[in-house]
Amino acid sequence: MKEITCKLLIVGAGPGGYVCAIRAGQLGIDTVVVEAKKPGGTCLTVGCIPSKALIHAADEYEKIVHMAAGKTPLGISLANPAIDLKRTVAWKDAIVGRLTNGVAGLFKKAQVKSVHGWAKFRDGKTVEVETETGTQTIRAETVVIATGSAPVELPFLPFGGPVISSTDALALSEVPAKLVVVGGGYIGLELGTAFAKMGAKVTVVEALPRILPAYDAELTRPVAKRLTELGVEVLTGAKAKGLNAKKDALLVETSDGKEVAVHADKVLVAVGRKPLTEGWGLDELALDMSGKFIRIDDQCRTSMRGVFAIGDVTGEPMLAHRAMAQGEMVAEVVAGKKRSWDNQVVPAVCFTDPEVVTAGLSPDEARALGREIKTGLFPFQANGRAMTMLGEEGFVRITARADNHVVLGIQAVGQGVSELSAAFSLAIEMGARLEDIAGTIHAHPTMSEAFPESAMRALGHALHI
Numbered sequence: 316m317k318e319i320t321c322k323l324l325i326v327g328a329g330p331g332g333y334v335c336a337i338r339a340g341q342l343g344i345d346t347v348v349v350e351a352k353k354p355g356g357t358c359l360t361v362g363c364i365p366s367k368a369l370i371h372a373a374d375e376y377e378k379i380v381h382m383a384a385g386k387t388p389l390g391i392s393l394a395n396p397a398i399d400l401k402r403t404v405a406w407k408d409a410i411v412g413r414l415t416n417g418v419a420g421l422f423k424k425a426q427v428k429s430v431h432g433w434a435k436f437r438d439g440k441t442v443e444v445e446t447e448t449g450t451q452t453i454r455a456e457t458v459v460i461a462t463g464s465a466p467v468e469l470p471f472l473p474f475g476g477p478v479i480s481s482t483d484a485l486a487l488s489e490v491p492a493k494l495v496v497v498g499g500g501y502i503g504l505e506l507g508t509a510f511a512k513m514g515a516k517v518t519v520v521e522a523l524p525r526i527l528p529a530y531d532a533e534l535t536r537p538v539a540k541r542l543t544e545l546g547v548e549v550l551t552g553a554k555a556k557g558l559n560a561k562k563d564a565l566l567v568e569t570s571d572g573k574e575v576a577v578h579a580d581k582v583l584v585a586v587g588r589k590p591l592t593e594g595w596g597l598d599e600l601a602l603d604m605s606g607k608f609i610r611i612d613d614q615c616r617t618s619m620r621g622v623f624a625i626g627d628v629t630g631e632p633m634l635a636h637r638a639m640a641q642g643e644m645v646a647e648v649v650a651g652k653k654r655s656w657d658n659q660v661v662p663a664v665c666f667t668d669p670e671v672v673t674a675g676l677s678p679d680e681a682r683a684l685g686r687e688i689k690t691g692l693f694p695f696q697a698n699g700r701a702m703t704m705l706g707e708e709g710f711v712r713i714t715a716r717a718d719n720h721v722v723l724g725i726q727a728v729g730q731g732v733s734e735l736s737a738a739f740s741l742a743i744e745m746g747a748r749l750e751d752i753a754g755t756i757h758a759h760p761t762m763s764e765a766f767p768e769s770a771m772r773a774l775g776h777a778l779h780i
């Protein structure tokens with residue numbers, strides 16, 4: 316097979332790699348991207364997009380089940396709702412198909428060459444790709460490692476049989492009657508909530524004292540409350556120990572030291588993700604590591620000249636939008652533009668019920684850094700739009716420097732607050748002060764009105780509370 320030479324080679328076409336490839340192509344860089352699976356990576360095929368599709372279907376279903384049970388005050392009644400998970404998953408797969416084909420189309424448009432197969436590094440400039448038609452050697456002046464991440468497997472609960480990963484959970488053809496979720500982080504809770512809404516009896520087993528341990532307790536309280544309403548049992552401070560002999564229950568050591576067997580048709584292990592650093596020849600490269608991640612600088616350069624790394628393989632936060640932003644930046648750096656990572660904030664959203672969004676520092680984090688702060692919290696209970704949507708649970712909370720009122724962080728929990736992440740990030744990125752947010756006219760009636768109200772509250776003069 317004829318060797319390919321190019322200016323830029325990208326290994327992995329997840330959100331990091333595919334965005335890097337498209338931008339490099341747009342900038343006229345001769346670019347090749349290698350992907351073993353589908354373009355779009357974890358995010359488009361088994362992560363962000365398919366999980367949100369399933370969550371949406373589950374939300375819709377739960378709403379009508381609630382109505383059918385005569386529990387809604389909206390005056391709507393209906394009978395016998397049902398969900399056919401096979402059709403739901405087929406709909407989700409069609410969205411995935413449209414998006415992955417779309418990325419392939421964008422490669423063509425940007426004149427990026429795409430090679431399908433598993434790449435292995437021979438050295439810092441050369442990879443060999445196992446394609447369907449043989450081994451393809453690719454040599455490049457500059458290389459970007461964008462190999463992403465994989466689910467962490469527990470040695471005493473290996474994937475297989477009833478033990479499933481998030482990827483398997485997104486492809487089930489039936490709603491399991493009993494689902495145990497090991498891990499109360501965002502992936503476990505998003506999927507656990509969706510399956511509970513679709514009718515599964517869900518138990519969450521979390522080793523730490525509370526769910527969503529990456530977020531503060533005030534922010535996660537409405538999520539815990541809703542889980543209880545949905546009948547999800549949450550065992551905190553509890554350790555999964557393995558399956559029982561019949562493989563129909565998970566053995567759990569509870570917080571009081573007792574061992575219990577929690578019956579399960581499926582056990583979803585969602586205890587985090589690890590950078591994908593194996594199987595592609597990392598040993599052939601002399602890269603400095605930062606723990607289990609590849610160490611990078613503020614331009615995503617690794618310790619080897621001409622080798623960049625982006626996305627989940629480079630560290631936390633392992634989020635698609637961080638990978639994309641890094642990919643776009645690296646393409647511009649390779650094109651000779653003056654760019655470096657100067658972002659103030661990488662927002663994060665949990666698509667739980669209600670949703671949680673964070674951008675920047677929480678009050679506790681700001682205090683821990685020794686900052687003098689002002690904070691303001693505005694509850695959706697005092698927001699008209701929230702009332703009209705039966706979405707009064709939650710709040711917007713803002714933290715700013717006490718001296719000059721520059722905003723340090725904004726968090727929200729509530730129905731549909733993921734869309735507020737745009738306003739939160741923009742405010743912080745543009746160096747907004749409390750007065751800027753309080754002085755911006757927000758359309759009425761919207762949930763977003765809680766945002767200027769939180770700023771006004773921090774300034775001591777909220778209007779609607």
Ligand SMILES: Cc1cc2nc3c(=O)[nH]c(=O)nc-3n(C[C@H](O)[C@H](O)[C@H](O)COP(=O)(O)OP(=O)(O)OC[C@H]3O[C@@H](n4cnc5c(N)ncnc54)[C@H](O)[C@@H]3O)c2cc1C
Binds near residue numbers: 627636638
């Ligand atoms: C269930 C779930 C839900 C998620 N929800 C969200 C969310 O709502 N929001 C969010 O921001 N993030 C979410 N994430 C995380 C998000 O998917 C990742 O942060 C993101 O995909 C990372 O992008 P990446 O480009 O670094 O790597 P990946 O998306 O992992 O892509 C890496 C690609 O490289 C390929 N590859 C690896 N090695 C090779 C090789 N040697 N040769 C060829 N190809 C190779 C892989 O096949 C893969 O396609 C979720 C993840 C999961 C699992």
